[in-house]
Amino acid sequence: MTMRKKLIVSTIAASVAATAFAGLPLSNKGLAEKLGFNTTAYAATSTFPNTEIVTQAQKLYAALVSTNGLDEVQALRTKIQALDNDANHTNLKYVAAPITSKVTAELGASFDDNDKKAVANLVLDVISFTYDANLTELETIRNTPAYRDVLTELAVGAGFSAEDVEDLTVDDIAEYFFALQDKTIDLIDGLASNPTELIAVLSDETKRTKLIKDALAALPAESLAVQQIFDAYGIDTDDVKDVVLRVQEKVGTGVIVNAGAALYTAYLKMNETTTTPPITGGGDEVVKVEIPKEVTAFIDDIKKKLAAASDAEKAVILAQAVQQATALVAKLQTFDLSGNIAVSGGQAQVQVGGSSILSAIAGIGEILKNVKALAPGVTLPPVLLNVNLGNVAQDDVKIGLNDALIQEAIKAGLGGIKLSVNGLSATLPVGGQFNGAVDFNIKKSKADSVGTDGHKAVSDVYSFGLTIGGKSVSTFEQPVTVSVPLGNVEGVDKELLSLAKIVDGKLIFQGGTVEGNLIVEHRDTFSQYVVVENKVTFTDIASVQAWAGRAIEVIAAKGAIEGKKAGVFAPKDNVTRAEFAKMLTRALDIDNSQSKENFADVKDTDWSAPYIGAAAKLGIIQGRSATKFDPNAKITRAEMATMIARALKVTKGAQDVADINAALANFKDASSISASLKAGVAFASKNGIVVGNNGKFSPNASATRAEAAVMIYRSVNFK
Known part of the structure; x- marks a missing residue:
């Protein structure tokens, strides 16, 4: 050759x-x-x-x-x-x-x-x-x-x-x-x-x-x-x-x-060497995935109607189709597997898979694909596959998701897989790091005062374990959402409840949002967790107690803001850009220890790096230039308002103010607000998150720690 x-x-x-x-x-x-x-x-x-x-x-x-x-x-x-x-x-x-x-x-x-x-x-x-x-x-x-x-x-x-x-x-x-x-x-x-x-x-x-x-x-x-x-x-x-x-x-x-x-x-x-059925991606069971007939019938019916409709009629047909698609997805996305649980060695076990679930996921994917194609301007909300195990007597539960299921979920464009048992749920993302067979393990035990570092516990202690593709994983690029059931909350200040990570007998407070009888928190690591009432007291906040005391108490309870040292909050000290990035991302539960940033003046080893990285990734925070963040500079009130506005759009679907000039009309110094920050100030002002003083907003003034606590507290409670 x-x-x-x-x-x-x-x-x-x-x-x-x-x-x-x-x-x-x-x-x-x-x-x-x-x-x-x-x-x-x-x-x-x-x-x-x-x-x-x-x-x-x-x-x-x-x-x-x-x-x-x-x-x-x-x-x-x-x-x-x-x-x-x-x-x-x-x-x-x-x-x-x-x-x-x-x-x-x-x-x-x-x-x-x-x-x-x-x-x-x-x-x-x-x-x-x-x-x-x-x-x-x-x-x-x-x-x-x-x-x-x-x-x-x-x-x-x-x-x-x-x-x-x-x-x-x-x-x-x-x-x-x-x-x-x-x-x-x-x-x-x-x-x-x-x-x-x-x-x-x-x-x-x-x-x-x-x-x-x-x-x-x-x-x-x-x-x-x-x-x-x-x-x-x-x-x-x-x-x-x-x-x-x-x-x-x-x-x-x-x-x-x-x-x-x-x-x-x-x-x-x-x-033509064999009649072996098609192999569809792996797992413990070889199955043929078929789109449910009700899905194909629904899509065919919509297409026929559209083909015979006028332009005016098409708009009505598509609106109805989106409603029907949403209802059909809701029907397909939930599975009760309480009857599939096996017990071995005191552990409750279930393997999630099989043709019915895979076909349902494929059906959801087909619906989402066709909605996108037929009504490009319409977006259905992220779809979760809901897997409910009901209540089990065992304190040790193992849930397996085979590779075929994970791959089908990725292909369908699911937003995640929600696993529920005994009132607790965990929503696992799909795709990215979650790209292989998953085993999710939950172990429950009673909380005691020693294990909770003297804090009053209102939940059991939960230990979470996870393997992906057979390998143990404890940190996540895409956070896992956990919803932990609360126990007896009589006499407890529910605003002071926090999910806490137990490390060497000490608690690290992660925060979380109380929703009914649950506390919900996004986790980027797994360990032992318990929900406690976290009462934090400071000896130097008397001068701001009337207008900032409650906000400081609640935000400190969530671990989003800390004292300068034991019992000292320093309410009148200014806040740096890096400090506010941490406060905001922790309070709104969007921090991620795996996040990276690309600013030349922020080192990967800096304490603030993951918080700045998380905020930058979501578009909440920007640098003073393309390469410079200026982490130690004092944050201005206008910058703070803008970061809050962006964060609430990401986390709570908040909408920009329609008429920015009208929202700023009551401020005598509105003209001194930077053009790039006006929308954020208008949003924060209209929604009562940041208020002016004596007819002025003072956009370029530095914010104090007490002011930051109040603004973040209002952001957490934004509806």
Whole structure:
């Protein structure tokens, strides 16, 4: 095999392994242009295009369509392609590094950053192609000179002449792709009778990696000549493994498992080797997911009505459809599994899954998709899957959500999964970090004065545990919402109740909102928790007691504002921008210890970094410039009002004031309010969160700690 063939085949060999199953239909002309080689060299090739390759590609495409697997495969391609969305190509460089580093070691400085980027882009482009029955998609790809140049450089650098890169056809590359796929299928064919074992292999990063390595090792090296080019640049199977792991790390296990299962099912269909039912993403149960008939009937009915309606009638039909869709979603989203609970070793256990739940989730997804398509201006509120276990006698409860359920929930666009038992509930997000099988564990025990550090407890003590994809997780990028039931609250000041984290016998107060007989709090970590009455007293607030005393007491009880030292609040001290970011995010329950910020003057190790990061991520807070936050500067009253307004829009759906000038008309100094802050001041003023003095708002005056406590207290109670 010539150098040109070896170079391209080896580059693709390293990249294609990352998709777990490689089945990539290629056309000669399409990939030739993608790789940047002029197409005249192919004109005389008798095998262009190779009809056998085209036929096989079309058969695989048809099998994917017939087994409903095309979306899963294309979703993987889309995820891989999205790795190059960041401005600095960080993900792209990271994924391709096992290849580019070896080439750099051989060629030195002559292999520059542009060359590395060209190879990295080639890796990403090749593995992100999607299936196309007629191969027309590949024919639209145009010449890329950077690819031609870098491949020529690689050939010359390895000691081969320019003539050696003239006779490669894309059929050779396609042959490699299908050979790798066939070897992979051969390796897992023995699992066809045991779909659970197959899903276990697809879901396990180590087993998946071994599968690809074994498939590579099984390829006929003498005919495909992959090993020759590996040797030329010192690229070995460990480098291929690293590409696999890096791509899998970036795109997530779930989408790979779904694509792998879809491709395997399509191969079974394509080769008619078995009648095994479709595999739909993993878990303890292999099920076929079908859209509920009532959903398809509803959607078909709406479409028929719209097709026959006038423009005026369509508006009425869509309004009715949204109401019907909301009612149908409400019907589909709730499941009572109290009769499914098993008890083992004193632990109540339930596994959530099965065709009825998966089909309900798929039905919800279909409804949401069609509402978006038919009524683009209408957005249904986030939908939760409600799983109720009722009341159980055991104090130890384990709830399992299999991978198939999580993936279906992600695909449907659910807002989360709410698990309820014994009056307690936890709402888990789906997607992102929550992208695999979940086990949620709740242990309950009685609270005592020693365990609550002398505070009066009004709930049991709860210990929460969570695993995702079999790995224990205790910190979350996306917070988990917990609703803890309250016990006897007789004689208790309910405004002073706080969910507290128990750490080494001490309490760390997290706050929370009392809603009926529950206290609701978003948690970004899991540990032991209890609800207590937290009475905090200060000896220096007599001068502000009349107008700020209650606010200070309540906000301090929630842990959102602290004294300067024991018993000292310092009510007249000014507040910095960093301090107010903490006060506001903690009080409104939007803080997240995992949040990051990008300001040059805020270090990741600073105490304020996660609070500034959380507020910045939600658009609540902005820097004094694009790179500077100025955390130690005193916050002004106008800045404070604006942050509060933005926070309440995020947390409570507050609306901007319609007439800003009218809302500010009573302030003599309205003209001195910065234009960018006027909307926030108008909102805060109209809603009584920040008030003026003697006809002035004093927008540029620094706020005191007492004033901050009052404003935050009013924000917490905003309706």
